[in-house]
Amino acid sequence: MMAPPASELGVTLRVLVEDPASSAAQVVTDAPVGAAGDEAAIRALIAPEHAAPASVLTFEHEHVPNALLGDLLDHGTPVHPGPHALVFAQDKIAMRTRLTELGLPCPRWAPVPTDPQAARTVIAEFLAAEPTGEAVAKTSRGGYDGKGVRVITSPDDVTDWIEAAATGAPPLLVEQKVPFTRELAALVARRPSGEVRTWPVVESIQRDGVCSEVIAPAPGLSAALDAQVRELAVAVVDGLDVTGVLAVELFEAPGADGEPVVFVNELAMRPHNSGHWTIDGAVTSQFEQHLRAVLDLPLGATDAVAPWTVMANVLGSTLGELSDALPTVLERFPDAKVNLYGKGIRPGRKLGHVNVSGTDLETVRARALAAAALLRGE
Ligand SMILES: Nc1ncnc2c1ncn2[C@@H]1O[C@H](COP(=O)(O)OP(=O)(O)O)[C@@H](O)[C@H]1O
Ligand SMILES: [Mg+2]
Numbered sequence: 001m002m003a004p005p006a007s008e009l010g011v012t013l014r015v016l017v018e019d020p021a022s023s024a025a026q027v028v029t030d031a032p033v034g035a036a037g038d039e040a041a042i043r044a045l046i047a048p049e050h051a052a053p054a055s056v057l058t059f060e061h062e063h064v065p066n067a068l069l070g071d072l073l074d075h076g077t078p079v080h081p082g083p084h085a086l087v088f089a090q091d092k093i094a095m096r097t098r099l100t101e102l103g104l105p106c107p108r109w110a111p112v113p114t115d116p117q118a119a120r121t122v123i124a125e126f127l128a129a130e131p132t133g134e135a136v137a138k139t140s141r142g143g144y145d146g147k148g149v150r151v152i153t154s155p156d157d158v159t160d161w162i163e164a165a166a167t168g169a170p171p172l173l174v175e176q177k178v179p180f181t182r183e184l185a186a187l188v189a190r191r192p193s194g195e196v197r198t199w200p201v202v203e204s205i206q207r208d209g210v211c212s213e214v215i216a217p218a219p220g221l222s223a224a225l226d227a228q229v230r231e232l233a234v235a236v237v238d239g240l241d242v243t244g245v246l247a248v249e250l251f252e253a254p255g256a257d258g259e260p261v262v263f264v265n266e267l268a269m270r271p272h273n274s275g276h277w278t279i280d281g282a283v284t285s286q287f288e289q290h291l292r293a294v295l296d297l298p299l300g301a302t303d304a305v306a307p308w309t310v311m312a313n314v315l316g317s318t319l320g321e322l323s324d325a326l327p328t329v330l331e332r333f334p335d336a337k338v339n340l341y342g343k344g345i346r347p348g349r350k351l352g353h354v355n356v357s358g359t360d361l362e363t364v365r366a367r368a369l370a371a372a373a374l375l376r377g378e
Helices: 003-009 023-027 039-046 066-074 083-090 092-101 116-129 155-166 223-240 286-294 322-332 361-375
Strands: 109-111 135-139 149-152 172-176 182-190 196-198 202-207 210-216 244-254 260-268 308-315 337-340 350-358
Touching: 003 286, 039 066, 066 083, 083 092, 083 260, 092 109, 092 172, 092 223, 092 260, 116 135, 116 155, 116 172, 135 155, 149 155, 155 172, 182 223, 182 286, 196 223, 210 361, 223 244, 223 260, 244 286, 308 361, 322 337, 322 350, 322 361, 337 361, 350 361
Parallel strands: none
Antiparallel strands: 109 172, 135 149, 135 172, 182 196, 182 202, 182 244, 202 210, 210 308, 244 260, 308 350, 337 350
16 A cells, blocks of 8 residues: 555655565565565665665564664664664553653553462452453553453453463553543654654544444544544654654543543554545545655645545455455445455455545445445455
8 A cells, every 4th residue: 555655756665575475565566575574584675686775664564673673773774663663562561651651641551470470469459459340451562453452350361371471472461441432543644853744533443353444533523632632642753753654542431521531552653554544535645654754755734635534444255356346336336445455365354445535424434334345245
């Protein structure tokens, strides 16, 4: 999704792919194959024999080796976001610690020691202090799409994780189970020179821990709360020295006086699923903005181009090929912008998305969901 704006801006991409058949390799011609943690592959990516050295190194996921990135930075390759910032998207304990220091709103939380007996004590005491007797346990690293997140009522619910953490797996943390009314996401971009832009705050809807739908802007969000959440996102990128695009996942919950309040859930330091609506629904997409930001070019306007945009994910499909549904989808929904990722079909896999923009939310939402359903074979 970064390839079309790169082409428009005359930016040449070279991308390290894990599989020659991957989505990125289908659209970026210079796509060497290697694992995200492969030092030799990353060094060859930056300074290959066949082409000019890269002017900047950036990422589309967080599972990258920070020590190597620090070394590349020391030897003159700009790396954005830098490893000192990236750690806050890789490690939920580091993130909670830093956001708490910055005074930003987080759920109540505690780090869990790696000693199993001490871990059980900390978790039991945390649960005892929660009014509902419930909490959310998380692995600090390596989780995604709800893997590494468990609602618990006893340390026994995470005996396996406690034992793993005692023998070298990432440590755990425990959090208040936030009684949220919905999940929001704030998207922001920041340049190395400090310029910052935020997009309108959106609602993201998760099914089985996976984002299924995004509504932009978040329906019924007051102008005051939109502004407050955008300020929070700016405080995060400034406080953590983030460069490039950052998505802040948030919970909206009822406050003491009945007015909604927000808590930060987690951070994604890259273009994020909650920002795919910007491809068709905003003046500047998150992918173009990420390129501008990491190249330290002036950022683009982030205004919405329509009152509403709804993004519906295509999660799995019963079709042989998604393109089997294209004649029907394109005929019935000429207003829909279909984006297929060229991935093999597997149950629940993110295979593509549909954006629909317009003036009536109910209509826009119904059309986006119906178009995505056709692509899923429904
Ligand atoms: N403290 C919490 N309280 C209530 N629900 C939570 C909490 N933390 C996570 N969740 C739920 O679990 C989902 C996945 O958690 P998250 O930390 O974002 O992990 P992942 O890295 O898998 O996205 C969230 O989108 C939310 O629905
Ligand atoms: Mg998440």
